[in-house]
Amino acid sequence: MIPLSYYLILSAILFCIGVAGFFFKRDIVSIFISIELMLNGVNLAFVAFSHALHSISGNLFVFFVMVVAAAEAAVGLAIIIAVVRARQTLNVDRMDLMKL
C-alpha cells in the first residue's frame, strides 16, 4: 500500500525533468521528446487521481491526451522535417534568422 502522493511526486518529477529537457536540449528532436515526457508525467497524475477518486474520467483524459499527442507528433515531426530541409541543421540555437 502506497500513498497517492508517491505517484503524484513521481509524476511531478517526470514533468520537471521534461521541463528541464526543454531548456537544456539543443537539438529540436530532443526538445520535442522532452515535451512528450512532460505529457507522460501528466498522464500518470491523471491515472493516479482517477484511481484515488474512483472516477473513470481520469482514464478517459489520458486517452484524449494520447490522441492529442499523436496528432501533435505527426505535425511536429513534419515541421521538424520542413525546418531541416530549409536550414540543414537541427540545432535550436541556429534558428536565429529572426532576432529574438
Added chain:
Amino acid sequence: MSMPTGIFILISLIKCAIALFVLLTLVAYIQLAERKIVAHIQSRVGPNRVGPYGFLQPAADAIKFILKEEVTPAAAHKLLYLMAPMISVVVALVAISVVPIGGTFHLFGYPTQFQIADINIGLLFLLGVMSLGVYGIVLAGWSSNSKYSFLGSLRGGSQMVSYELALGLALIGPVMIAGSLDLRQIVQAQSHIWYIIPEFVAFCIYLTAAFAETNRIPFDLPEAEGELGAGYHTEYSSMKFAMFFLAEYVNMVTVSCVATLVFLGGWHGPVFGPPQLQLWLPVFWFCLKVGFFLFLYIWVRGTLPRFRYDQLMAFGWKFLVPLALANVLITGVVLSVMK
C-alpha cells in the same frame, strides 16, 4: 486468486520452460519443413543428408549458428547493435505468453490453463507487444551503419507500422461480436459458429496483414535479397542473426495462433473418449489449425512472387485499411440491428 503466490510462480515457471522448449524445437522444425515443402514445390529434394530425411538438419544448423564467429561492424552503434536482436526475440517470445491453447487442467491440485498468463485483455496485450517488435528491426538497420540494412529497416519499419493498423482493425470485428478482449472468451463465444464465417472479410484482411507484419513473402521487402542483401540483418552473424531468425518464426507462430483463436474457433473441435483424451483433444485441434496456417505460410512462399514496395504500401493504405474500416462499420450496424 485461490492459489498461493509461491505455487502460482512455480506453475508459471514450469509453463514458461515448457513453452520455451516446445517453441524453440518447433521453430527449428518449421524451418526444416519449410525447406522440404518449398523444395517439393520446386521439384527438388531439400535437405536430406543429416539424419534420415534430414531430420537432424535443425540440430546441425543450431551448432553452426553457435560456432560461427561473431562479427560486429566497426562503424556500428555498439549498444543498439547488440540490443536490436534481443528486442526482437524478447518481444516475440513475450507475445506468445498470453496465447491459450486449450481448456483447463489440474496441476499440483490447482486448476490451471494451457496458457502462461491468463489475462482478461489478452488481445490488447498481444497487439501492444507486437507493436514493439518494430524497434528491433528499425534499430538493427540503423545501428549496423550500412545502407542495405538501413533501407531494409526503413522498409520493414514502415511496413509493419502500416499493416499493424489493418491487422488491429481486422480483429475489431470479431471482438465486437464476442464482446470481449479475453482470448478465452473469444474462443468460448465461437462454440456455435467460427468467426471465419461471419467475419470472412476480416479474416482475409487479417491474413494479409499478418503476412506483412511478419515480413514474409509476398511482403518480404525488408529483406528482399535481390535488392538489399539480407535487409535489416545484413550485418548480423552467428547467434545475433539466429535471434532475428528465431523472432521471425516465433512471430509466425504467434499470428497463426491468433488467427486460430479469433477466426477458427481456437481449440473447438470434436471431443470424445476418456477424460485424458478429452483434455488433450482440444490442444490437438488447436495445434492442427495452427499447423494449417504455418503450412499456408510456406505454401505461399513457394508460389507467390514478391510485391513491389509502392504496391505494398498502396495496397495497405488504400485498400486494406478502408476495407477493414468498412468491415468494422458493417459489423457494428449488423450487430445493432440484430440486437
Added chain:
Amino acid sequence: MSLVPAEFYWRILPELVLAGFGAVLMLIEGGGRAGNRGRLGAYVALLGSLLAFGAVFIQAANPGDAFQHMFRVDGFTVFFDFVIIGATVVVVLLSMDYLPTQHLERGEFYALLLFGTVGMTFMVGSVELIMIFISLEISSISTYVLAGYRRHAPRSTESSLKYFLLGSFATAFFLYGIALVYGATGTTQLYDVARASLTPIVGGGEADRVLLLAGALMFIGLGFKVSAAPFQVWTPDVYEGAPAPVTGFMSAGPKAAAFAIFLRIFYVALHSSGHAWFWMVYVAAILSMCLGNIAALLQTNIKRMLAYSSIAHAGYVLVAFAALGPEGISAVMFYLAAYVAMNIGAFAVVSHFAHREERYVDVKDYAGLGFRFPVPAFCLSLFLFSLIGVPLTGGFFGKLYVFRAALDAHLVGLTVIAVLNSALAAFYYLRVVVFLYMRQPAEEIAAPPMTGAFSLVMIACVAVVIWLGVFPNRVLEFASRSAAQMLR
C-alpha cells in the same frame, strides 16, 4: 434513445458547418483539375465561413447546454463565435489575394483555416476542461501548420517551429493544471469545479492550495497562448515569419478564443481563489504593457512592430481582467472585438503591400505610399489610430471601458500605468503614419491591384472599427448581459 437530442446539433451548428466545409475542401483538393482547385477552394471556404457566421444566429436562438454539460451556448459563446468566425471570413478574403501572389494557393490552406476555427469556436463554448484542451489543440495545431505554410521560406518554417515547440510546452503546463483541478475537485466541468471547490473531496484543507497551483499552471499555458509577458518570447518571431494573413489570423482568432477560456476558467471555475490569482494577472498585465510597448518602439519591421504591439494589447486586456467582476468581463469582450477588427485590418494592409516573398514589410518601404495608394494607406492609418485609441474608433471605447472597469475595481496604479503606456504606444503607431504621408520613397514598390476581396476586407474592418467607435452601446450591452449570464 435521446442521447443526442436535435437541439444539441443546433447548438453546435457553426462548428458543424465549418467542419463540413473543411472536409469538402479536402475532397476538392483530392479531385478536380489542378489549375482551378485553389480558386474553387477559396470560394468554398468563403461560403463555408459565411454560412457558419449565419449559423451563429441559429445557435444563439437555442441557448442551453449540450452533450452532457460539456458545451454551453450562452451570450458569451455567441459573442465570441461572432468575433472569431468574422475574423475567419476576413482572413479567407485576405488569403484570396495573398496566396496567388505568393504562388501558394492550395485548398488545404483554407481547410486548415476552417478546422482551426472549429477548434476556436468549440473552445469558447466548452465548459469542460478536457473539451477545452482538445479544441485548444485543434486550433493550435492548425495554426502551427499555417505559420509554416510558406515551407520553402526558412523564416516561415522557423516561425512554425518556434510556435510549435513553445506552444506544445505551454499546452503541457495547461494540461498539468487540468490534472490538478481534476485531482482536487473530482470533476473538470467548470461550473461543477466552482461548486466542488467550496466543498473539496480530496485533501481537505489543502484543496485550495492545489487549485491555486492548478491556476498558476493554467495561467502559464494560457499566458503563452495570448502572448502575455513573461510568456511572450515566441510572438515577434512567429508573427514575423508566418505568412501575413496567417499572422493577422493568429493575432485575432486564437487570441480571442484563448482570452475567452481564460475568462471562463478563472472567473467561473477558479472563482474561489480569485484573490490569489489576481496578482498573477496584475503582474502579467504590467509586464506585457511595458515590455510590448518599449520593444515595439525599437522595431522597423512592421510585422514585428505589430507583434510587440499585440503583446501590449494583451496587457490592456489583462488590466480589465484584473478587475474581477462582470464589468471586467464585458470590457475584455468589447476590447477584444475592437482589437480583432483593427488588428486584422492592419495586417490586411501589410499583407496587401507585402508583395511576392513578403519583400516589403519594413517601415521604410511605406514611405510615400499615402499618396500613391490612398485607400489602403488611409485604412491603415485608421486602424493605427484605433490601436492608439483615438476617439471615434473602436479602440477608443475599448480602452475607455478597460480603464473604467479597472478604476471601478480601485486599481488606480494599474490604470495609470496603462494610460501612460497608451501614450507611449502612440509614438510607434504614428511613426508609420508619418512614413506613409510625409516621407519620400527610396524605392518605388510595385503597385498591388485593389481587388474586390481586398476592398471587402477593408470595408468590413473599417465599418466595424467605426461602428464600435460611434455606436458602442449595443455591443457593450450585449457583452454586459452575457457576462452576467456567464457568472450565474
Added chain:
Amino acid sequence: MHPALFFIFGGIALAGAINLLVQRAPIYSALSLVAVMGALAVLFLLLGAEFIAFIQIIVYAGAIMVLFVFVIMLLNADVPEPTRRSKVAQAIGYPVMALLLVELAGFFAAAFGATPVRTGGYLVQVAAVGQALFHEFLLPFEVTSVLFLVGVTGAVLLAARREERHGAAPRATRVHAGVPTRAMAEALSVPPNAMGGAVIEPAPQPESEPAHARAQGDGR
C-alpha cells in the same frame, strides 16, 4: 507486492527520464522515453487502468515513438554541436525546474500524503471505458476526428515532397530503386525523397560521415 512493484517500475521510469536528460544523441533520448513509457504502463496497471496501460504501449511506444525514431534516422540526427546559448538556457532551466518540482512535491505530499492506493482498489474495465467514451465523452470523442484531420493535413502539407505541376519525376524509376513512395511518406510524414533523392544533407559534422549519409545518396 504493490510497493515493491511501484519502486521497481517507478525507479525504471525515473532512470529512463534522467537518462533522457543526460543523453546527448537524440536516438538514446527517444529510446529512454520508450523505457519510461513501458514502466509507466506497468504503473497504470497497478493503478487499475488496464486499457490505458496497453494503449500507452500500442499508441505511445508502438506508434508515436516509432515515428520519432524514424525521423531521427531519416534526419541522421546526431549529437548537436555545443553553442553559446546552452549555458544561458541551463541557467534558466535549473532554477525553474527545481522551483517547480519543490512546489509540486510539497503540495502533493501535503494534500495527498494520506490517500492510500492499493492494488485492486479500483479497476477500470475496458468495457466501461468504451461506455464512457460514447456517452459521457461523446463530444470530445467526435471532436478528436477534426484534430486528426488537422494532423494528417498538416503533416502532409509540411513534409510531403510535392510533385511540381509540370516536372513530376517518372514514378517507376523511383520505385525500382526501392525508394519509399508518397503513400509511405504520408503514412509516416517523412519526405519521400529523403533517402532516394539525397535531399537532406546531414548537419555539418566534425567526425567522419556515417554510412547512412552515403546510403541516402545512393538510393536512386
